[in-house]
Amino acid sequence: MRALAPAEHLGELEDAVDDLLGRHDVADPAARPALWRALSEAGFTLLSISERAGGSGGDLADAAAVLRRCGYAGLRLPLVETLLAAWLCEQAGRPIPEGMSACGVAEAGTAAQLTWAGTAADCVLLVHAEGAYSVSPATTVATAETTLAGEPVGTATAGPGAPTSVRAEELRLRGAVLRAAMLLGAAQRALDLAVQYSGERVQFGKPIRAFQAVGHLLAGCAGQVVATSVALDAALASLSDPGCDPERQEVAALVAVVEATHMAGRLAAATHQVHGAIGFTAEHPLHLSTTALWSWRDDYGNEFEWATRLARIATAHGREAWDLLAD
Amino acid sequence: MSTPVSLRGYRLADTADLRADVREFVAAELAERRWSARCDAWLLGWDPEFSQRLAARGWVGMAIPQEYGGRAAGALARFVVTEELLAAGAPVAAHWIADRQSAPQLLRFGTEQQRRLFLPEIAAGRMYTALGLSEPDSGSDLASVRTAATRVPGGWRVTGRKVWTSGAAHAHLLTALVRTTPLEPGTPRQAGLTQFLIDFDSPGVQVHPIRLINGEAHFAEVVLDDVFVADDRVLGTVGDGWRQVTAELAYERSGPERVLTTAPLLLAFLRDAARTGIAEPAALGRCLARLSTLRRMTASVAVELTARRTPELAAALAKDLGTRFEGEVAEVVRQCRTDQGGDEVSRLLREAILQSPGFTLRGGTTEVLRGVIAKGMGLR
Numbered sequence: 001m002r003a004l005a006p007a008e009h010l011g012e013l014e015d016a017v018d019d020l021l022g023r024h025d026v027a028d029p030a031a032r033p034a035l036w037r038a039l040s041e042a043g044f045t046l047l048s049i050s051e052r053a054g055g056s057g058g059d060l061a062d063a064a065a066v067l068r069r070c071g072y073a074g075l076r077l078p079l080v081e082t083l084l085a086a087w088l089c090e091q092a093g094r095p096i097p098e099g100m101s102a103c104g105v106a107e108a109g110t111a112a113q114l115t116w117a118g119t120a121a122d123c124v125l126l127v128h129a130e131g132a133y134s135v136s137p138a139t140t141v142a143t144a145e146t147t148l149a150g151e152p153v154g155t156a157t158a159g160p161g162a163p164t165s166v167r168a169e170e171l172r173l174r175g176a177v178l179r180a181a182m183l184l185g186a187a188q189r190a191l192d193l194a195v196q197y198s199g200e201r202v203q204f205g206k207p208i209r210a211f212q213a214v215g216h217l218l219a220g221c222a223g224q225v226v227a228t229s230v231a232l233d234a235a236l237a238s239l240s241d242p243g244c245d246p247e248r249q250e251v252a253a254l255v256a257v258v259e260a261t262h263m264a265g266r267l268a269a270a271t272h273q274v275h276g277a278i279g280f281t282a283e284h285p286l287h288l289s290t291t292a293l294w295s296w297r298d299d300y301g302n303e304f305e306w307a308t309r310l311a312r313i314a315t316a317h318g319r320e321a322w323d324l325l326a327d
Numbered sequence: 328m329s330t331p332v333s334l335r336g337y338r339l340a341d342t343a344d345l346r347a348d349v350r351e352f353v354a355a356e357l358a359e360r361r362w363s364a365r366c367d368a369w370l371l372g373w374d375p376e377f378s379q380r381l382a383a384r385g386w387v388g389m390a391i392p393q394e395y396g397g398r399a400a401g402a403l404a405r406f407v408v409t410e411e412l413l414a415a416g417a418p419v420a421a422h423w424i425a426d427r428q429s430a431p432q433l434l435r436f437g438t439e440q441q442r443r444l445f446l447p448e449i450a451a452g453r454m455y456t457a458l459g460l461s462e463p464d465s466g467s468d469l470a471s472v473r474t475a476a477t478r479v480p481g482g483w484r485v486t487g488r489k490v491w492t493s494g495a496a497h498a499h500l501l502t503a504l505v506r507t508t509p510l511e512p513g514t515p516r517q518a519g520l521t522q523f524l525i526d527f528d529s530p531g532v533q534v535h536p537i538r539l540i541n542g543e544a545h546f547a548e549v550v551l552d553d554v555f556v557a558d559d560r561v562l563g564t565v566g567d568g569w570r571q572v573t574a575e576l577a578y579e580r581s582g583p584e585r586v587l588t589t590a591p592l593l594l595a596f597l598r599d600a601a602r603t604g605i606a607e608p609a610a611l612g613r614c615l616a617r618l619s620t621l622r623r624m625t626a627s628v629a630v631e632l633t634a635r636r637t638p639e640l641a642a643a644l645a646k647d648l649g650t651r652f653e654g655e656v657a658e659v660v661r662q663c664r665t666d667q668g669g670d671e672v673s674r675l676l677r678e679a680i681l682q683s684p685g686f687t688l689r690g691g692t693t694e695v696l697r698g699v700i701a702k703g704m705g706l707r
C-alpha cells in the first residue's frame with residue numbers, strides 16, 4: 001500500500017505559483033495577458049506535457065497543483081483548455097499551441113458556446129465524424145456572451161485535421177479532472193473566506209462563528225472539501241501511473257469529478273449563507289470563488305452525467321465493482 | 328487546504344492477495360451456510376465460533392505484537408481484512424470491540440501483567456469486551472458520568488449504572504469509565520475519572536438486555552452494585568481516564584465500520600442490478616463515488632493511527648461523512664431498485680433501515696462530531 005502523500009516538490013511548486021499570482025491583480029481582466037505571459041514563462045501552463053513535445057514535463061499531479069492554486073486565487077485564464085489542447089496535439093503528433101488555447105469536441109465540424117474560443121490565440125478541436133476522431137486547429141469567432149464565471153465564449157469551426165485514437169469521453173473526463181483541481185481551489189478559498197468572516201462579523205454580541213448552526217455549516221463544508229481532495233489525489237495518482245488498468249483509471253477519475261462537481265454547488269450556497277448580504281455584492285471577493293464553482297462544475301459534463309457513467313461501469317461488474325472502487 | 332483539515336488517500340493495491348484470501352474464506356463459509364450476510368453485522372452478528380475460526384486464520388488481533396499472541400500484521404492489513412468482512416456482512420460482533428479498541432488500549436495503557444493475561448485471549452478470538460461509557464444521564468456529555476468508586480484495601484468498590492453497553496450480555500470484560508475523585512466545585516469535570524477492567528462475573532454486576540427496534544437485544548444496561556475491582560484491574564493511571572478515553576476515540580470513530588455498515592446491501596443490489604436495471608443511475612453513481620472516497624479516507628486514518636498520531640479531527644470528519652453515507656445507502660437502493668421482490672436485497676434493505684438511527688448516534692453523534700470539526704477548524 002502506497003501513500004499518495006504529495007511529493008515534497010508539490011508544496012514548493014504551489015508556493016512558487018502563489019508567489020507569482022501575488023504579484024498580479026488577478027481580478028482585473030486587463031491584467032490577464034501579462035499574467036498569462038508570466039505563468040507561461042515560469043513553465044506553469046504546460047505541465048504534464050512532455051518536453052519533447054514542447055511542454056514543461058512533470059505529471060498530472062504537478063499540473064493539478066498549479067490549477068488548484070490558480071483556482072484558489074480566482075484566476076480566469078484558459079489553463080485547463082490549453083493543457084487539453086496541448087495534450088490532444090501531443091497525442092496526435094501535431095505541434096502544440098504556443099500560447100493560450102481553447103479546446104473542445106466538435107460534432108459536425110463546429111463547436112458552439114466554447115469557452116475562450118475567439119479570445120485565446122489558438123483553438124484545437126477533437127472532431128467526431130463518421131465514427132472516427134481527428135485533431136484539428138480551428139477558426140474562431142468570439143460572441144458577446146460569457147460564462148457564469150465571466151469567461152469569454154465563442155464559436156469554433158474545424159480545419160483539416162490529423163487522426164487520433166483519443167475519444168470524446170476520454171478528453172472530456174480528462175478536462176473534468178483538471179477542472180476538479182480548479183474547483184477544489186475555488187472551494188478552499190470560499191471556505192477560508194467564510195471561516196475568516198465568521199470570526200469577524202459580530203451579531204447578538206458575539207462573532208457569528210460562536211453560533212453552533214454556523215459552525216456546523218462550516219464543518220460540513222470542510223468534509224466536502226476533504227472528500228474532494230482525497231478523491232482527486234487518488235485520481236491523479238491513478239492517471240499518472242502508466243501501469244494502471246484503463247478502467248480503474250476511468251473509475252478513479254469519475255469518482256473525483258463526481259465529488260468535485262457535487263461539492264461545488266454546496267460550497268457556493270453555504271459560504272454565501274455565512275457571509276450574509278455582503279457576500280452577495282460585486283465588491284466582495286467571495287463571488288470570484290462562487291461564480292467559478294457554479295460555472296466550472298458544468299464544464300465537459302456535469303455531476304449527473306459523471307455519476308451515471310460511474311453507475312453503468314459499476315453495474316457491469318456487479319458485486320465485483322467493490323474492487324474497482326479503491327485501488 | 329489552508330483550513331487545518333487534511334487527509335490523504337491510500338492505495339490499497341498491494342494488499343490484493345490478502346483480500347483474495349479473506350474472500351475465499353468468506354465464500355467457503357457462505358457455501359457451507361454457516362451464516363448469511365447482515366447489515367450492521369459488527370453489532371448484530373454475534374458468533375463466537377466464527378470469531379475463533381477467523382482467529383485461527385490469524386485475522387483477529389492482527390495489530391497485536393507477536394509476543395502477546397498477535398500477528399503484528401500492521402494496521403493496513405487489519406484494515407483490509409476488516410473491510411472485506413464488513414462488505415460480506417460477516418458476523419464479527421463478538422470479537423469486535425476487543426479487537427478494535429481494547430487491544431490497542433491495553434497496548435498503550437495496560438500493565439505488562441494485563442497484556443499477558445488478556446491480549447493472547449483476544450487474539451485467539453476467545454475474549455470479548457464491552458465499553459462502559461454511557462449512563463442514563465450521560466450521553467454526549469460523557470464527562471458527567473456518575474458511576475463512582477471508593478478506595479478500599481487492595482482496590483476499589485464501584486457503584487453505578489451503564490447503559491447501551493453493546494455486547495454486554497455475552498462479553499467477558501467491561502471497560503468502565505468511573506469517577507474516582509468526587510467532583511468538587513471549581514475543578515474540571517474531566518479530572519478524577521478512571522478506567523477499570525471489570526469482569527462481568529464479578530459479584531454485584533447485573534446485565535439487563537435492552538431490545539432494539541428490530542426486536543433483538545444487542546446492548547444492555549449494566550448495573551454495578553458495590554463491585555470490587557482489584558488494583559491490578561485499573562487500566563492506565565488513576566485520574567487519567569478522560570485522556571485515555573479520548574485517545575481511543577480516533578480508533579472508535581475512524582474505522583471502516585463507520586462507512587460499511589450497509590455495504591452488504593449496496594453490494595447485493597449491485598450484484599442484481601445488471602439483471603434488474605437501475606431506476607436512478609445518477610443517484611447510484613454518486614453513492615459509489617462517496618463509497619470510494621470514504622474507503623480512501625478511512626484507510627488514511629488507519630495509517631495515521633499506526634504512526635501513533637491521534638488524528639482526532641480527521642477521524643471526526645470521516646465518521647461524520649461515513650455514518651451519514653451508511654444511512655444514504657438505504658435511501659439510494661430504495662430509489663434505484665426496479666423490483667420489490669422478497670429477495671436478499673429486500674431483507675438487507677429492511678435491516679439497513681431499522682438499524683439506521685444508530686449509525687449517526689453511536690461513537691459520538693453527528694452534532695457532537697461537527698462540534699469537534701468546528702473546533703479543529705479554529706471556529707471555537
Ligand SMILES: Cc1cc2nc3c(=O)[nH]c(=O)nc-3n(C[C@H](O)[C@H](O)[C@H](O)COP(=O)(O)OP(=O)(O)OC[C@H]3O[C@@H](n4cnc5c(N)ncnc54)[C@H](O)[C@@H]3O)c2cc1C
Binds near residue numbers: 467492688691
Ligand atoms: C447502537 C448503539 C450502540 C451503542 N453502544 C454503546 C456502548 O457499547 N457503550 C457505550 O458506552 N455507549 C454506547 N452507545 C451509546 C452512544 O455512545 C450514545 O448514544 C451517544 O453518545 C449519544 O448519547 P445519547 O444517546 O444519550 O444522546 P444525547 O447525548 O442525549 O443526545 C440527544 C440529541 O441531542 C444532541 N446533542 C447533545 N449534545 C449536544 C450538543 N452539545 N450540541 C448539539 N447537539 C447536541 C445529540 O446530537 C442528539 O441529537 C451506543 C449507542 C447506540 C445507538
